[in-house]
Amino acid sequence: MSDRFETHEHDVLIIGAGGAGLRAAIEALAHGAKVGVVCKSLLGKAHTVMAEGGIAAAMANVDSADGWIPHFRDTMRGGKMLNNWRMAQLHAQESIDRVKELEQWGALFDRTSDGNILQRAFGGHTFKRLCHVGDRTGLEMIRTLQDRGVEMGVDVYMECTITKLLKDGDRIAGAFGYWREQGRFVQFKAKSVIICTGGIGKSWKITSNSWECTGDGMALAYDAGAELLDMEFVQFHPTGMVWPPGVQGILVTEAVRGEGGLLTNKLGERFMQKYDPKKMELSTRDVVARSIYTEVKEGRGSEHGGAFLDISHKPAEYVKQKLPSMYHQFKELADVDITKQPMEVGPTCHYMMGGIRVEAETAQTTVPGLFAAGEAAAGLHGANRLGGNSLSDLVVFGRRAGLAAAEHAKKVSAPNIDASEIERAEREMLAPFDQSAGESPYAVHRDLQDMMQSLVGIFRVEDDLKTALAELDKLKERATKVRVEGSRMFNPGWHLARDLQCMLTVSEAVTRSALARKESRGAHSRIDYPGLDEQWGKQNNITKREGETMMLKQVARPPLPDDLKKILDE
Amino acid sequence: MSEAVMQVFRGNREGGSPVEFRVPITPGMVVLDALHHIQGHQAPDLAVRWNCKAGKCGSCSAEVNGRPRLTCKTRMDALPTDQPITVNPMKTFPVIKDLVTDVSWNYEVNKKIPAFKPKAGTDWKMYQEDIDRVQEFRKCIECFLCQDVCHVLRDHDKKEFAGPRFMVRTAALEMHPLDSADRIPLVKKELGIGYCNITKCCTEVCPEEIHITDNAIIPLKERVVDEFYDPIAKLVRKITGAK
Numbered sequence A: 001m002s003d004r005f006e007t008h009e010h011d012v013l014i015i016g017a018g019g020a021g022l023r024a025a026i027e028a029l030a031h032g033a034k035v036g037v038v039c040k041s042l043l044g045k046a047h048t049v050m051a052e053g054g055i056a057a058a059m060a061n062v063d064s065a066d067g068w069i070p071h072f073r074d075t076m077r078g079g080k081m082l083n084n085w086r087m088a089q090l091h092a093q094e095s096i097d098r099v100k101e102l103e104q105w106g107a108l109f110d111r112t113s114d115g116n117i118l119q120r121a122f123g124g125h126t127f128k129r130l131c132h133v134g135d136r137t138g139l140e141m142i143r144t145l146q147d148r149g150v151e152m153g154v155d156v157y158m159e160c161t162i163t164k165l166l167k168d169g170d171r172i173a174g175a176f177g178y179w180r181e182q183g184r185f186v187q188f189k190a191k192s193v194i195i196c197t198g199g200i201g202k203s204w205k206i207t208s209n210s211w212e213c214t215g216d217g218m219a220l221a222y223d224a225g226a227e228l229l230d231m232e233f234v235q236f237h238p239t240g241m242v243w244p245p246g247v248q249g250i251l252v253t254e255a256v257r258g259e260g261g262l263l264t265n266k267l268g269e270r271f272m273q274k275y276d277p278k279k280m281e282l283s284t285r286d287v288v289a290r291s292i293y294t295e296v297k298e299g300r301g302s303e304h305g306g307a308f309l310d311i312s313h314k315p316a317e318y319v320k321q322k323l324p325s326m327y328h329q330f331k332e333l334a335d336v337d338i339t340k341q342p343m344e345v346g347p348t349c350h351y352m353m354g355g356i357r358v359e360a361e362t363a364q365t366t367v368p369g370l371f372a373a374g375e376a377a378a379g380l381h382g383a384n385r386l387g388g389n390s391l392s393d394l395v396v397f398g399r400r401a402g403l404a405a406a407e408h409a410k411k412v413s414a415p416n417i418d419a420s421e422i423e424r425a426e427r428e429m430l431a432p433f434d435q436s437a438g439e440s441p442y443a444v445h446r447d448l449q450d451m452m453q454s455l456v457g458i459f460r461v462e463d464d465l466k467t468a469l470a471e472l473d474k475l476k477e478r479a480t481k482v483r484v485e486g487s488r489m490f491n492p493g494w495h496l497a498r499d500l501q502c503m504l505t506v507s508e509a510v511t512r513s514a515l516a517r518k519e520s521r522g523a524h525s526r527i528d529y530p531g532l533d534e535q536w537g538k539q540n541n542i543t544k545r546e547g548e549t550m551m552l553k554q555v556a557r558p559p560l561p562d563d564l565k566k567i568l569d570e
Numbered sequence B: 001m002s003e004a005v006m007q008v009f010r011g012n013r014e015g016g017s018p019v020e021f022r023v024p025i026t027p028g029m030v031v032l033d034a035l036h037h038i039q040g041h042q043a044p045d046l047a048v049r050w051n052c053k054a055g056k057c058g059s060c061s062a063e064v065n066g067r068p069r070l071t072c073k074t075r076m077d078a079l080p081t082d083q084p085i086t087v088n089p090m091k092t093f094p095v096i097k098d099l100v101t102d103v104s105w106n107y108e109v110n111k112k113i114p115a116f117k118p119k120a121g122t123d124w125k126m127y128q129e130d131i132d133r134v135q136e137f138r139k140c141i142e143c144f145l146c147q148d149v150c151h152v153l154r155d156h157d158k159k160e161f162a163g164p165r166f167m168v169r170t171a172a173l174e175m176h177p178l179d180s181a182d183r184i185p186l187v188k189k190e191l192g193i194g195y196c197n198i199t200k201c202c203t204e205v206c207p208e209e210i211h212i213t214d215n216a217i218i219p220l221k222e223r224v225v226d227e228f229y230d231p232i233a234k235l236v237r238k239i240t241g242a243k
């Protein structure tokens, strides 16, 4: 093993310190593993901190008829039956205990009048199911997990970016990366690696996601030979801010609708009447996003190209108590007082249903010793995720991944790291400094975002997707030639040059999968194939690297056992 | 389109100076947008921390026109336009590069505070009125602006004082209705609460509008007094179950 670099050894290395990564760390530590967590930002700043509306778990504190069975059914129906049924079952069953556990670690959820955890309504959930803390549930969750992990003595490598997974033959051996602060390289040797790197929203122009969401984990796993699943399913959240320009895409939580917010167009019509008269504003996200998009496209949008979302019919004090951060967000950033005026909202790229293909019980990928959980993994949400089902996903499968990774580490010997792999990783990272000409990585990123926004957005069509693939080839070419100015010390331009590679890989996987799926299902809407297709409903798209080419294949969706089938038929 | 003149600190541990940039102003723009514009068009290696761009993560702290603020929540149109807008790193912490400072000391202090320890045999019933005050503290996004402004840390560099952020965290734990640990000796000694002379500057800069001094620090100071100098009051609190 190369000794030119700082080296750390762990039984379990976790890439990502959001809800999934921290929950995995806690579990692996509890099983005696030596655990390291690496993250690009400071601890406590991962994307999970931004989650607002709540965490779904069928506690039945408010609606006593709730239970894992209705939660399972809602999740499968919301995902248009493309979900991995076993994941959906485990998630519905285990999320209840995972939420209770958060409370036992110090989380303080809002309460019912009889002293239990309060739950609110959300789109696609039959019962009031989202445990929440006003509209800052993610903050409560990440702080709770962070405190617990720190108490247990987890090693955290903050502001450190992984750029390559290392292998020993077929199995995982560790990871290579750099310290953002000094730009120095670092290598990690590990028996198990868990990818918890979150989403991919930064490939689109209008997104609710932070700079970290560049799909690194998916791209790294793909490079290492793992399979990606369902990459065409990108969730556009119906309600992002549309004005002023600087805040475009910032999320307006679904809790606004959960608390009774109404959607109208510029004619004052509650247009959801036309698209889903039964569920209205609380229809699933794919439906509401398409409805708003259609209203705007047909000329019934608001001044800045959105729809109106109004909660001002509720008492001002109630709005401020239940939606405090929305109140401040609009007041401070948009000069809108939501207790008196409607908000202007429009779709924003929000969540990735697709991702790394994993086994339901253990979260293990197709590469031995490599695991994945949270938004970076796929399967639970199928073609469309219900709100609140991500935070629960993080703790249910974060825990399972941590457990399985710790067990795996007990069984295997220490891996060897191939020095030539490290050298290649180092060379790749330093290349942009050697470019004397070439453009700024920011310019290539802007063009990628514009292209994905216009060609691989909410509505898709074959010609656009083919053009997008051609454009991606050009962007890839440009990305290999970007030039970086300055030194290696905390250099965002350099960091972006690397992140760009990941965004390009993931964007290609999304586009190829979207082109292949000739039907409309959940978040994937094809103008040229507007209906559901029975055959496509039985299969998932899988993306895998073969040499330098991206290969796509279809696999049959695992058949439902009879007892679960009965639940879904009810 | 009008332009703003920005004077942004550029430098590292060894030193540095303000550098001037001109940035086009768009409606509703915040200071962080201006910094991103500089990165995207003029200085791609300008070091800035940010994540949410919505005041939720506490990453983007800096001193704008001399005042500690979240740059993602500081509107350009709220700042005077007849003079350049200055953006400097938080002064209390060592500069790493440009606007990025070394805040690792905070993470070390945090480790000293024992985590939540539930009462034995609790049934986990809690009422909203009992947790309201703790939820106020749990709004903290760890922006460290209160740490930056506190004169004990800023001017006197008394790192024996844990600073307002960690008074808030300790108060949240101490006032949790189901917690059973006693952190009051820690508050007095290791966290050095005596250094705070209640100037309330921390409360003024807190973007989450936490009443740091009135609701966290003063009650903790009272508990220190009770525990160390008035055992009867402490006993009464124990018996009545008030935390």
Ligand SMILES: Cc1cc2nc3c(=O)[nH]c(=O)nc-3n(C[C@H](O)[C@H](O)[C@H](O)COP(=O)(O)OP(=O)(O)OC[C@H]3O[C@@H](n4cnc5c(N)ncnc54)[C@H](O)[C@@H]3O)c2cc1C
Binding pocket: A015, A016, A017, A018, A019, A020, A021, A038, A039, A040, A041, A046, A047, A048, A049, A050, A051, A052, A053, A054, A055, A056, A137, A138, A160, A161, A162, A163, A196, A197, A198, A199, A208, A209, A212, A216, A217, A251, A350, A351, A373, A374, A375, A376, A387, A388, A389, A390, A391, A392, A394
């Ligand atoms: C505004 C907003 C509101 C939301 N509200 C809700 C809600 O109310 N309910 C709900 O269920 N879901 C919600 N979601 C979705 C949910 O928050 C996310 O899906 C979830 O938090 C993802 O968690 P994660 O642990 O998978 O990853 P993240 O929290 O995104 O964390 C990813 C981690 O990986 C690290 N990382 C990434 N790449 C690398 C690399 N190359 N090297 C090292 N580290 C790396 C990052 O630094 C980070 O620590 C919301 C999302 C947004 C954007």
Ligand code: SF4
Binding pocket: B149, B150, B151, B152, B163, B164, B195, B196, B197, B198, B199, B200, B201, B202, B203, B213, B217
């Ligand atoms: S009130 Fe105390 S903690 Fe707050 S700024 Fe003043 S001295 Fe510091």
Ligand code: SF4
Binding pocket: B058, B139, B140, B141, B142, B143, B144, B145, B146, B147, B164, B165, B168, B202, B205, B206, B207, B208, B209, B210, B212
């Ligand atoms: S208490 Fe307020 S100012 Fe201090 S770190 Fe927390 S949010 Fe920031």
Ligand code: FES
Binding pocket: B049, B050, B051, B052, B053, B054, B055, B056, B057, B058, B059, B060, B061, B070, B071, B072, B073
């Ligand atoms: S970027 Fe998150 S608080 Fe400013």
